[in-house]
Amino acid sequence: MSGLRVEGLAGGYGPLRVFAGVSFEVGPENTIGILGPNGAGKTTLLKTVVGLLPAMAGQVRLGDLDLTREPAYAHARAGIALVPEGRQILATLTVRDNLALTRAAGPGRDPAVFKTQFDEVMRLFPRLAERLDQQAGSLSGGEQQMLAIARALMIRPRVLMLDEPTQGLAPVIIRGLADTLSALKGRFAIILIEQNRAFLERLTDQVLVMRNGRIEPRA
C-alpha cells in the first residue's frame, strides 16, 4: 500500500535513545493521532520519521521508497510533510517566500503545478492571501500556524504530520484549525500529535498512545 510504514524505528539525540521499537502504518486516507505525556518521545518520533534526526534502528517507508537514510529534504521532496512544534516559519522572509521556497520540493517544480497548488492554498487560507508580502515574523500565532500548514500543503504531501498544532492558540482559533483539518481529512495520510484529547478524537480514525518511548498496545 502506498501509505507510510514505520517499522521497529528507534531514535534519539546523540547517545540518548528516546524511543524504540515503534511500528505503525498509516494508509493514504487515514488520520491517526498520537497521544502521550511530554517526554514520551512523540516529537522525537516525528522528527525521525521526517529525517531531521537519524534513525538508530528500523525503517521508514513511503510506498516503495525506503527513506530511512535519506536527509530531511529528501523526505520532504518525497511527500512527507511536517508542521513542527512551534511552527518554525521563516520569520525574516515574506509569507510568499515561505510558500515559494517549497518549489524546491518535487511536484512543485513545474510552475503550472505550483500555481495550482498555490491557488488552492490561498483558497483554504484567505487570511494568508491578504498578507502575502508581509514578513512572516509579524503574523499572529494563529496566522503563523496557518502559514505552517499552508507551507506543508505546498509540497503536495502524501503524509502530513502535525506536532501540537493547537499549542499556544486561543480556543476560537483552535476551532478554525479543526475545521481546516477536517476539510483536509482523507486527501492524504495525516498524523496528529496533540495533548488536547478532544481535538484529537474528533479528527482521527485511530489513536496511538506513546509512553516512555514506546507505543502502547491499546484496545
Next chain:
Amino acid sequence: MKTALLIIAAALYAASPYLGVLPGWTPSVATVATFIALSLIGMNLIFGVAGMLAFGQAAIVALPGYVAGMLEASGMPAAAAIPAGILAAVAAARIVGEIFIRLPGTYFAIGTLGFAFVMEGVARAFPSTTGGASGLMLSREIVLGELGWYVLALATLAAGIACYVWFLRGSMLRTLRQVRHDELAAEVLGIDVVRTKLRVFTVGSVFSAVGGVFLAHYVGVVVPDSAGVIRSLEQLAMVIIGGAGSAAGPLVGAALVQWLFVAAGEAGRFEVLVYGAGFLLAVLFAPEGIVGLVRRGWAGLAPARKAAPISVPATPVPGVAAVRRSGICLKVESVAKNFGGLQAVDNVSLEVPFGVIVALIGPNGAGKTTLYNILSGIEEPSSGRVLIEDSDMASVPPHRRARHVGRSFQVARLVPQMSVLENVAVRADQLGFTSEAARLAAAGAQLAWFGLGELAGRRAAELGSGYHKLVELARAAVGEPALLLLDEPAVGLAPEEIERLCHFLTLLRERGAAILIVEHNVALVARIAERIFVMNQGRIIAAGTGPEIMADPKVREAYLGALE
C-alpha cells in the same frame, strides 16, 4: 605505584640530556624546552582545562621579556626587571580579559588573536626601543652556567606543576569543568562565570609570563616573532599534541617538538607546515594528545580497577538541621515579559509559601519556561517584580540567586565526565563551606538522603536519563535552598522513579523548602501539589487545588483532555 612511576619518569627526564640517548637532546635544548613547558602550563590551564580559545598567548609569554629588557637597558638590575616584566604581562592579560571575556567565545578568540598581532607589530615597529626585527638584548647578569640554568629550569617547572596541581585542587577543577561544559547551568548553580574565566586567564598568564621571562634571559634575546600569532598557535599545538588538560601534557609537547626540530636540523621552510600538520592531525584524530593516548593504552593493559566506593554518611551532615521556615518564600507580582511583539508572560502573579509544593501547569508555549527564566535571573521581566525571601530580585544575576534558589532543568544538565558526587558537589562548592571535606560531605549526604548514595562514584555519562534527573534534583537541593524551581522533574522517569521523586519532594517540603514545579503529569501534580496554577498564553487562567482545577471549564478547554 603510579606515583613511583611518575617519579622515575621525572628523574629520567631530568637526567636525559646527560645520558646521550637522543641525538641533539643537549642540556641547552632541554633547558629551552623546560622553560617553554613552564610557560605552556598557562596555555594548558586556559585552553586545556577551562576550554577558552585563547589564540594570542605568545604575546603574554614574550611581553615580560621585552619589558624586562627595556628596563634593564635603562639600568634596572635584572632582579627587579624580571618581576616588573611579569607584572606588566599579567596586567596586560587582565585588561584583554576584562574587555573580551564577557562576550561570546568567538570575541575572545579573535581578541586574543588581535592582541598577539598587535604585539608583534609594535615590537617590529619601534626598533629604537624594542630592537625591531633583530630583537631586544637582555641582561647577562644572571651567570649560572649550563648546568645551573638547567637546574633552574627544572626547579621552576617542578614548582610550576606543583602550583598548577594546587590551583586545580578540590572545587576549582569541578568548577572549570562545569563552566566548560555548560555555562548556563554553571551560572544557575552559583558560579560567576565571567569572574571565573577571568581568574583562570589571569592565573594562566602568570605561568606564561614566568616561563617567558626566564626563557628570554636564558636565550639572551627576545624577538618580535616570539610575540606573534604564529608562535601562539605553535604553543597551542604543543599543548594539544602533548595532551591538553593533563599536568604532564605541556612538558611532553614542548620536549617532543623542541627535540624534533633540533633533530631534524634547521627545518627552515618546513617548520610552519610541520607545526600546522601536527596541530591539525592532533585536533582531528587525537584530541587528547600523547598523554591521552598513553592513558588509554595503559587502561587497556592494566586490569580495570574498580573505582573505590566513596563512603557516604547515612544521615544528613550535622549542622544542616531542618530549617523550619515560614511565610511566603517567592512572590511574583504582575510580572510581564515581551520579546519584540510577542507577549510571552502577561501579568502573572503568584506566591509560593515555605513548606508548600506549588505546581505550574499549562500547554507548551504557555510561557512557563520564560517565567522560570525570569525567576532564575536569566531574563529580566519587562515589568513587575520578583521577590525571594522578601528581597527584590531586580538585576540580581543568576549566580547570586543560587544560594536561595535551586533549579533543575527539563533536560538534565550534568557534566558527563565527572562523577555523580562531583556533579552534585559543584553546587556545594558555591555555598561557602570552608573545606573540601565539608563540600564533599554535603554533596554525599544529599545523595544519601535521596537514596542515591551508591551512585556517588559513577560517572554521570553512565547513568540512565531517569537517574540523571534524580541526581539533578539532589544537586539543586544541596544546601537546602529556600526555593526550589523544578522544570518537569518527572519527564522521562519510569513509574518507580516517579515514586521516588514524590518521596524526595515530600521530604524537602517537610524540611521547609518552598517548591515550585512545572509539570505535564497532571496525576502527579494533583497528588503532591497543594496549589496549582494554570498558565495559558502567558496568563494565569486558573488557580486552586487539584479537584478545583480539574473541574474548571476554562482549564478543560485550554489544556485538559490531555492524558490522565
Next chain:
Amino acid sequence: MNLFTQAIISGLMTGAVYALLAIGLVLTYRTTRLINLAHGETFAIGGVTAAALITAGVPMYGALASAVVAATAFMLVLHRFVLRPRAHWPISGLILITLGVAFVVRGLLLLWIGPDMVSFSRLFAGPPIRLLGGALPKQGLFLIALGFGLAAAVALFLGLTRKGKELLATAENADASQLLGVNVEAVRLLAYGIAGALGGISAVILVPLISVDFQAGLSMTLRGFIAAAIAGMSPVGAILAGLGLGLLEGLVTTYIGALSQDPIVFFALICLAVWQSRKIRFGGVRRA
C-alpha cells in the same frame, strides 16, 4: 598631492577587499554557525597562485582564473570533506580545525614561494587617474568598482533570487528549510564556494597593488571578522563595515603611519567589543 584624497583612495581600495571578505565570512557563518579562521587563506591562496603561475609563464588570464578556482576549490573541499563530516562536533573543536587548516595552508604557501613578498602585473596598467589631488591607479578603480559591485551583487542575489532566499532560509533555520525541501547541504556548499571565489577575486585584483606573502591569510581573516562582527553578521552591513574599516585604515596609515595599521584595527575591535558588552546582561549567559 592631497593627503586626504590619497587616504580615501587607498581606503576605498582596501575597503573593497574587506567588504568582499566580510560578506563571504557572513555567508559561511550564518549557514554553518562557524567562524572559519581559514577564511583569509582564500586571499593568500588566490594571490600566491596567481603570482606563481604568472612567474612560471602561464598567460595572465589563465593564471588569474586558476587562482580564483584554487581559492574556491579550497573552500569547497574544506567544507565538504573536513567540516561537514564533523558537523556534530562542538563549535570550539571546529574552530580549532579551521585554525589548523589555516596553519597548514600557510606552511604550504611558504614552501611553494618562500618567505618573500610576491606580486604580478596589473590588469590595468598605465598612468594613474588624477583625481581631486590624488592618484588613483586604474587597477584600483577597477578593484573598487568590481569589489563593491560584486558585494552588492551578492546582496541582491540573496534578496532577490530563489537560491539566495534558500541561503537566507538555511541561515535562519536549517531544519525548517529542510522541511520545505531545500537541500541545505547544497546551499552550504554554495555559500562556501561563493566565499572562496570572492576571496580569490579580491586577491587577484589587489595583489598587483600591494603584493602578498605566505602569511597574508590570517591578517585578512582578522579584518574580515571585525568587519563582519561590526555589521552584526548581516550581508549588507558587511559591505558598509568593510568600507568603513578600509577608510579608517587608509586615514590612519596616511596620517599616522603604516605601522599603526594593526593596532588601529585592533582598537576598532576593542571598541566593538566594549559596545557589544553593553547589550550583554551579565557574564556567561548571553542574550544579545
